[in-house]
Amino acid sequence: MTAPLVSRLPRVGTTIFTVMSALAQECGALNLSQGFPDFAVPPALLQAVVQHLQAGHNQYAPMTGVPRLREAIAAKTLAAYGVAPDPVHEVTVTSGATEALFCAIQAVLRAGDEAIVFDPCYDSYEPGIELAGGRAVHVPLAGPDFRPDWQRFAGALSPRTRLVILNTPHNPTGSVWSAEDMQQLATLLRGRGIWLLSDEVYEHIVFDGRRHESVLLHPELAARAFVVSSFGKTFHATGWKIGYCIAPAALSAEFRKIHQFVTFSTSTPMQHALADYLEAEAQHWQQLPAFYQRKRDLFCRLIEGSRFGCTPSAGTYFQLLDYSAISDERDVDLARRLTREARLASIPVSVFSVAPDPAQRLLRFCFAKDDATLEQAAAIIRRL
Numbered sequence: 193m194t195a196p197l198v199s200r201l202p203r204v205g206t207t208i209f210t211v212m213s214a215l216a217q218e219c220g221a222l223n224l225s226q227g228f229p230d231f232a233v234p235p236a237l238l239q240a241v242v243q244h245l246q247a248g249h250n251q252y253a254p255m256t257g258v259p260r261l262r263e264a265i266a267a268k269t270l271a272a273y274g275v276a277p278d279p280v281h282e283v284t285v286t287s288g289a290t291e292a293l294f295c296a297i298q299a300v301l302r303a304g305d306e307a308i309v310f311d312p313c314y315d316s317y318e319p320g321i322e323l324a325g326g327r328a329v330h331v332p333l334a335g336p337d338f339r340p341d342w343q344r345f346a347g348a349l350s351p352r353t354r355l356v357i358l359n360t361p362h363n364p365t366g367s368v369w370s371a372e373d374m375q376q377l378a379t380l381l382r383g384r385g386i387w388l389l390s391d392e393v394y395e396h397i398v399f400d401g402r403r404h405e406s407v408l409l410h411p412e413l414a415a416r417a418f419v420v421s422s423f424g425k426t427f428h429a430t431g432w433k434i435g436y437c438i439a440p441a442a443l444s445a446e447f448r449k450i451h452q453f454v455t456f457s458t459s460t461p462m463q464h465a466l467a468d469y470l471e472a473e474a475q476h477w478q479q480l481p482a483f484y485q486r487k488r489d490l491f492c493r494l495i496e497g498s499r500f501g502c503t504p505s506a507g508t509y510f511q512l513l514d515y516s517a518i519s520d521e522r523d524v525d526l527a528r529r530l531t532r533e534a535r536l537a538s539i540p541v542s543v544f545s546v547a548p549d550p551a552q553r554l555l556r557f558c559f560a561k562d563d564a565t566l567e568q569a570a571a572i573i574r575r576l
């Protein structure tokens with residue numbers, strides 16, 4: 193008889209996104225839980241995919257990404273942040289940001305190393321850290337604004353710290369780091385052998401005239417960083433799973449050693465189509481903040497008069513709502529109950545923290561939805 197397989201990730205179950213989306217489907221609930229748009233990919237981008245499929249771009253892409261897409265990413269980065277990464281040595285196309293995050297973690301961490309993450313924290317980071325033999329050190333971001341507490345961060349640094357993972361704009365809270373935050377981080381990391389992994393998948397979804405503080409805007413940080421983004425978020429195409437990583441040549445070289453044995457390369461026709469679209473339609477990502485700000489404002493306006501507390505999100509397509517005036521239930525229980533009884537699915541925020549604040553009463557709603565869906569959701573919220 194064979195011995196039972198001992199799990200490498202004994203604490204990992206099915207992600208909350210899968211659980212809530214499945215429950216929403218089972219209950220016929222409106223799904224504002226998982227973060228995906230319910231509106232169309234830009235038609236010109238779809239046409240470009242069809243064109244490249246028919247043109248025969250159907251075999252393996254180069255391991256590091258289709259050259260013209262890497263060039264288009266470098267050009268977009270220059271337009272957005274005033275710095276142009278070298279498309280040959282510093283830009284790598286990946287199968288979604290998820291793959292890029294995983295490869296960057298594996299490239300850096302060795303057994304016994306520590307990686308600092310900020311809680312609430314996106315759920316893919318810690319399993320990646322554990323698979324590398326590392327240990328996640330969780331630094332809480334405190335509500336209501338969920339900004340980093342730099343004193344606490346300084347206290348979490350140790351001789352074993354090898355990596356810091358940050359995420360701005362932030363899922364699930366919608367908070368956005370400031371230039372001051374980046375300076376604090378640079379000061380605290382100065383002189384230490386610590387790498388940085390900056391998850392910037394919502395880079396083009398920031399509101400109220402704020403600037404997205406990409407790590408790429410901060411040379412001292414960029415010199416030690418893997419900066420990760422996702423076309424899924426920017427082009428309403430989360431199912432395509434195309435992302436990329438920008439990092440200095442020496443870091444990219446190690447990153448690519450992992451990437452080539454995780455996926456080797458990423459869908460060829462999609463890469464060509466994205467290159468076409470980036471070259472021709474720069475205004476798409478430039479108009480994204482206004483596009484999503486209108487959605488955020490609509491959602492917040494529609495729920496006015498409800499018993500939920502709402503501080504408008506600063507970035508991402510997520511809005512936190514505070515239900516402390518409605519119920520004392522745990523957020524996990526309330527999220528499930530609302531899905532079953534009110535037919536509205538959301539995500540409980542506590543699942544993103546190892547030690548959630550017991551007084552916190554927050555649900556996360558995704559407003560990347562058609563206006564009609566947002567109106568239906570708000571009508572339910574106003575009745576609760």
Ligand SMILES: Cc1ncc(COP(=O)(O)O)c(C=O)c1O
Nearest residue numbers: 288289290314363393422424435
């Ligand atoms: C913070 C964050 N990072 C990474 C990802 C994964 O991006 P992708 O779908 O491109 O793998 C997501 C998706 O929801 C996310 O919210």
